[in-house]
Amino acid sequence: MTQTDTKPQSNTQRAIHALREMIFAGDLPAGSDHLESELAAHLGMSRTPVREAALTLEGQGLLEMRPRKGVRILPVSPGDMREIYDVLTELESLAARLAAERQPSKDELVPLAKAIADMDVALAKSDLDGWADADERFHTELVRLGGNSRVQMVVAMMSDQVRRARSITLHMRPPPSKSNEDHRLVYDAIKSGDADQAHAIHRAHRQAAKDLIVALLEKHKLSRI
Amino acid sequence: MTQTDTKPQSNTQRAIHALREMIFAGDLPAGSDHLESELAAHLGMSRTPVREAALTLEGQGLLEMRPRKGVRILPVSPGDMREIYDVLTELESLAARLAAERQPSKDELVPLAKAIADMDVALAKSDLDGWADADERFHTELVRLGGNSRVQMVVAMMSDQVRRARSITLHMRPPPSKSNEDHRLVYDAIKSGDADQAHAIHRAHRQAAKDLIVALLEKHKLSRI
DNA sequence: GTATTTTTTAATGTATACGTAAGTGAATAG
DNA sequence: CTATTCACTTACGTATACATTAAAAAATAC
Known part of the structure; x- marks a missing residue:
């Protein structure tokens, strides 16, 4: 600090x-x-x-x-998480599309590339918390590149909720190695200005995350009773 | 009232x-x-x-x-309105999809049908304010049927912003007769459980509205200078 | 022993008081 | 006449006081 x-x-x-x-x-x-x-x-x-x-x-x-x-x-139930991820899925993939349409300069793309690289490093070190930090940065940067401040605001709000469940989900989750492939594909699509591709890939990425997290939370909830 | x-x-x-x-x-x-x-x-x-x-x-x-x-x-600029409509487009069409997936009962669909009917009546009477009220009801009900409370909350927030620009846009806009065709198609898609169709039609509907409104606001802004 | 009424408690909603500091204007120097 | 400084005003941020009233506890009746 x-x-x-x-x-x-x-x-x-x-x-x-x-x-x-x-x-x-x-x-x-x-x-x-x-x-x-x-x-x-x-x-x-x-x-x-x-x-x-x-x-x-x-x-x-x-x-x-x-x-x-x-x-x-306020508690965050699995049902809440499903709602939250549905919103995140739509708005982040909108941001991915907007970012691709904007054709950001190389400079603007640096933080995104860095987040991806950091995730690789963290993964190699099995540093889960480091990975989660970089992942969060990737998503934040992606939304910023979209350039829609309302989307940023709402996504930040929803991300806060997700963050609260992270301690539960992070360490129960399988190693997120496949995740970074998606990030890279989104990055490439944005760089090449392929808006539909950026949107589609990020959407699928988020949807998969949602299914995983909701399943984990439901299992966790059961185990706590 | x-x-x-x-x-x-x-x-x-x-x-x-x-x-x-x-x-x-x-x-x-x-x-x-x-x-x-x-x-x-x-x-x-x-x-x-x-x-x-x-x-x-x-x-x-x-x-x-x-x-x-x-x-x-806070003022609402044309740029703001573009942002707002982008969010509304994504989240309302998500709601349309969710509503179709839910396959609501006939009872649940009544308010939606009524809103459509009311718009027809208002249009026939050239009652623009009545039309706007019914239109707002249609969108609110649609989102409610989606069943995602976060979507409801965010859409309500964005709709508030849109409402503030209504006095400017409502009376400059061409008679919204084509609009109700879309509403009816969305309604039918929800009733028949065709989620993709509900999503696609509502999305196009909103996108068209966005283009119209943003153009009007930009023209209005120019005329005020 | 249980249910109902009364008493007590205490957390909130709101008014109010007041210190602090931003903004304003006057006054003075140049 | 312009610029700088200084005093003043005043809007806000926050502490505090207090009435209200919901909830808890106690007392009473059954």
Whole structure:
């Protein structure tokens, strides 16, 4: 962790970041309830900025504010994941198409190529977390190349949800070696401006991921009962 | 408008509804700035619930809170509309596919059929506003039939943005008589469970709408300069 | 022992107060 | 006349206070 993190200036911003981190880290587990006053005390501020942060995160689908019950961290069921992946599939493959239509310059494509290379390296080292990071970067960069800020926003929201289930799915999943072939094909299609190809391949890629993840989550859910 | 509107109970909820209405009605024009205290005074409440409402609406992309500059109602440019329609196109046609795959019962299809019939009636009467209402209902119902709550949420958000430009586009647009043919074809495809057909037709429908609207907005923008 | 009513508790929704700092205008120097 | 500085205004961010009311607990009746 470098010192270059942009420190948010307002307590509300700090609360948003802190709560997000706590949710992703599992400090605030899915399904758990938390009083505004408890969160405020934990974050060393008053209820006001905590409420404002919670309102924002509620809009992002991470939690729910229920009168008298406190802030509830929303769980992500296999059914939710199916919904989320369906949205991701459509919007990311739209982004792939848009990116291909745009014919990005070589410079713009660098981060995408780097993400693919990093995944290869991580795979060779069996570094699953490193792979997941690079994979996330690939998808983020792909969507950025699409150039549609609404798509970026929605995909980011959905990706956040996926990220929350990652700890469950990542280590149960078979080595994602085939995955990088798809990434490379998408990259090539974008580079050569073949929009339909970029769209089709990425779509199939996401659909396969969805089936895998949903199956894993359903198995995991059963094993937890 | 009937008396059956559910009256929101908290001032925050009231503020959300009131501000939305004011934005859609043009009382808060796109691009305008408004102090929190002014809005609070206008709504007869303190700044607290107004801020909470603004936070929520900011998350929905309707406005922006800028320190010391007040609440800015976000304008919707032709470029924005292109982005929005691209998202709508993908997600609504996904919903059409999902709806067809679900094979909804006859009862579930009633609202969709009614919306189509209402559009016919409104068209015959040259009642443009009535047509727009029914059209909106058709799209809302279609998405509901898809059964993906995330799709519903995102589409609702994007539709809100479209609605804001409606006053500009609605009365400049050629009589939307061809439009209802598409609706009927989508309806038939859903009823017969032809998912690919439902998807393809609705996709083309939306894409055509996008091209029309974006062209209108660009022309309108030019004429305003 | 169970069900119903009453009392108590406490979390929220909202108003209010106030310190901070951005923006504005006046005043002064050049 | 222009530019710079300084004082001032004021909108926001946040803490705090408090009324409301839902939920929990206790008390009572059966």
